[in-house]
Amino acid sequence: MDFRSLFEPETMAVVGVSLSNDRHPANVIYNKNNLRYPVKVYGVNPRGGTYYKDRIYQSLSEIPEKIDLVIVAVKAEHVPAVLQECIDSWVGAAAVISGGFAETGNLELKDRFLKIAGEADFPIIGPNCLGIYSPTAVDSFFLPSERMVRPQQGNVAIVSQSGGILVDQMVKFTGQGVGLSRAISIGNKAVVNELDLIKFFARDDLTDVISFYIEGFGPGEGREFIQAAAKCPKPVITMKAGKSSAGTRAVSSHTASMAGDYKIFSSVMKQFGLVEARDEHEMISFCESLSCYTRPIGGNIGIVTASGGHGAVAVDTCEQSVLTVPRLPEKTQKSIREKLTPGIRDIASLSNPLDLTGSARDDDFVVAASHLTTSDEIDCVLVLLLPYLPEVTSDVGARLSQLYHEEGKPIIAYVPHVEKYRMIIEGFQLNSVPVAHSIEGAVLMAEAMKRCTPW
Amino acid sequence: MVDSKTEKIIEESMETGWITEPDAKLIFSRAGLEVPRYTMAKSAEEAVKFAEETGFPVVAKVVSPEVVHKTEVSGVEVGITEPDGVREAFTRFSGIDGFTGMLVEEMLKGTELIVGAKKDSQFGPVILLGMGGIGVEIYQDSAIRMAPLKKSDIRSMVSELKARQLIEGFRGSEPVNMEKLTSLVIRFSELAIQLEDYFESIDLNPVICTGESCVIADARIILK
Known part of the structure; x- marks a missing residue:
């Protein structure tokens, strides 16, 4: 089965467009694609006529060009005939929005159109579905655009x-x-x-x-x-x-x-x-x-934060899942400590989780995280950011993201409030570093990469 | 492919819907899996003779197509140490509904596991490994994989169990022979695929495992 006509149609027909009811699912689908998508749309209704100055065709065979995708929004009993017409007119694919088939015990109808499709190797989506949403190509959801x-x-x-x-x-x-x-x-x-x-x-x-x-x-x-x-x-x-x-x-x-x-x-x-x-x-x-990050990782997590509490919650969550938080070697800890700003050098705790304390600056986060992204003991780095701290600036997201692009080791950020810290979040997300809004969420993100591996 | 003897057992058991222990053990031993030395005795003296040859203690179990769970009708006697015990068990079991004979077998000791199979409607045959014995459904300590299994699946299944340490050796107890356990489960998973058109579920419970061997001490096959 060829799905290109389904997701990237150049022409589509909506069967069941009403001449009088703008809220009919077929009309919503017809209008949104007609007005907002590059696909060329035809409306079909056996009665024909015009709808907002557009011609409504009485059947698919009347349409003067080849149709890639047909959206079927007619009563269940009329669906098999429409599908047969699709096949006879060399349509590429169909989505049946209509319900009233197997879910209500109407098995015979379902079997009938399974047979129609099977013989022609014709892709049919549904029935009883919303169909396809392909962001820049087509949208068969019968939901008004402004509501979506x-x-x-x-x-x-x-x-x-x-x-x-x-x-x-x-x-x-x-x-x-x-x-x-x-x-x-x-x-x-x-x-x-x-x-x-x-x-x-x-x-x-x-x-x-x-x-x-x-x-x-x-x-x-x-x-x-x-x-x-x-x-x-x-x-x-x-x-x-x-x-x-x-x-x-x-x-x-x-x-x-x-x-x-x-x-x-x-x-x-x-x-x-x-x-x-x-x-x-x-x-x-x-x-x-x-x-x-589409590649699986091992389960060793390095955690950088500026609060002991955040570190402890993250460790607990890791330990309950498939992840571990290994202690950093003394040598690595020493190397980090030497590069920290003098204000926190003697008070930061660096065994993992790395607690840089409330006086940490952007530079300290970068130093700590860069040691973890280059350390063999660590597979993924969680940065639990406290953006309300006085020395943390809005550059921190973009700067930390750079470490991922240098080393290729996954970094996951936690930032607590979406609206207030938007710029920090975008500094991460625009640079392909995912941002969680809870500590547990950040741990889940790491877990996903670990769980990609077959057991 | 199922051999003709196995096919015959399955055919004959269709009426009751399940295969009794002696026949199930026959199927598994023909497939190369280890079962205890046993006999299906039709009389008390036949049972005694086998016990004396094998050596005490022995286990005696009722065989009846009407009894799926033998312990529920007090149809199992373990640790019988002398001939009179064998005779008593026979007399008692012969009063149980549908009695067709008594199974007598050597008594084994070790870690009790359950190895099972289920024909799942969505995924086909799946294999279960867990802590065995009569408490299986209370502890619910088991791991499941879709058949056929690879060698590495057995290790990962064991690592999922709460009772993992009991299998790997706990406080000086002897660890289970992982090689034997692995080959048993793999062979069993192959058999489950061969039998997939016939069975609904299979229990090998318990499988008694030691440092030397893994032996199927009890088995039942529920047919479709």
Whole structure:
């Protein structure tokens, strides 16, 4: 299946545009793409007519040029006929927004269009989904543009079984400054599923990290997905809904009783080096971290801060996860101490965590962090910044980021308040250093890189 | 591929939905996995004869297609030290529903593990390794991997267990022979793939492990 028409269509048709109701999903999709995207859009309604001076076509076959992508927003019973028309008109791909198929027990219809698609090897997204959001190309979400929060263009792809969760993730990506390559809501995934998409994104030039929100796999689908993910050279993040086991099935063996569906899911993710996020907070942290650093690391963390408390909280969080905070060799400590500013030279604590104290200057942070980025004992550096300290300036983010570009060792920053310290945060983020807004979040970002390795 | 003897056992067990201990052990020993010396006795004297040849103490267990969990019907007697004990066990077990015979086997000591398999609808056969014995479901101390397994998977599974130290040797106790454990689990995972069309889940519980060996002391196969 060829997905280019799906994510980068030059022409699209929206089937189901209403002549009278601007809020109809088809109309919202028609209007936003017509007004705000480079794609050429045609409206289709069997009754024909005009909509805001544009011609509405009675069928796909009437449209004078080849259509790359068709968005289907008609009642479920009309969907198979529209899909057949897509295939007859050599359309590249379709997304079925309409619901009312398997989720309400209407299995026969679903089977019918599975058959239509299968025979023609025709990619269909959905049904019962929002479809595709490709930042500079197309947007099939039936949500008015002014209501959506759109993340910047970036390198993380989102695949979601739930449209609602996907839209929320876009809101959070925006808040956290994570960039999106493409997003796709696959709904009931009658034809195109996670397996097809992981294969596509593994080769997609715009995407470096692939994230999945998964409600469940069909029989055998999980094994195929995991085998494709194991071959994928890019980090794969998953989040699973439905962790509690459904009811209390009577099980006759100890193994069946202990190996519940979620425990199996979680274990298999770990076995093959997929990063499982347990909740949305982890999901966003993992996406941000892996969008900057796509390579796995060992688990040794160096921590630079100006407060003993911050260091202690970070150490606790590391120790509860898969990370360790090794003591720095005396030689390294001595070398750092010699280069610190005289005001803190005798009071800083440098064994790891490195506590530079409340009198630390930008220079001290740079000295300490640079020793860690060049030290073999450390795989990743956490800088827990206290931007309210009198000697810390707004340059500190950009200066520390430079160390990453010099040594290639991941640095993760913690900055407590997004609005007030915007310039420091941008100093990090514009230089590809991820910023967390909680200490736990910073540790999660490091954990993501460690968990990319298969067990 | 499943050999004809195994296929025959599976066919004959379809009606009850599971394979009893002696037949399950036969399947595993044919696959090259280690089981204790045992006999399936149809009479008390047959049982005594085997016990005397093997040497006391022995374990006696009820065999009945109606009893999946033997301990729940007091169908297991461990540490029998003399012939009368064997006879008593036989008399008692013959009163249990569906009694078809008594399994007598040599008594082993060591660290008790569970090695299991489940046919998962999403991921296919998966393998479980954990602390064994009757308390498995209370401690819930287990690690899971998708089959087939690599050698390194066994080490990482052990490292996930809370009981890791018991396997690696704790306060002077003998560590489990990791090489034997690894080859048992790997061979078992291959077998699980061969049997995937037939089974729903398999318990090897306990697998008794020492510094020298890992032996399947009890086994059941739940069919689809």
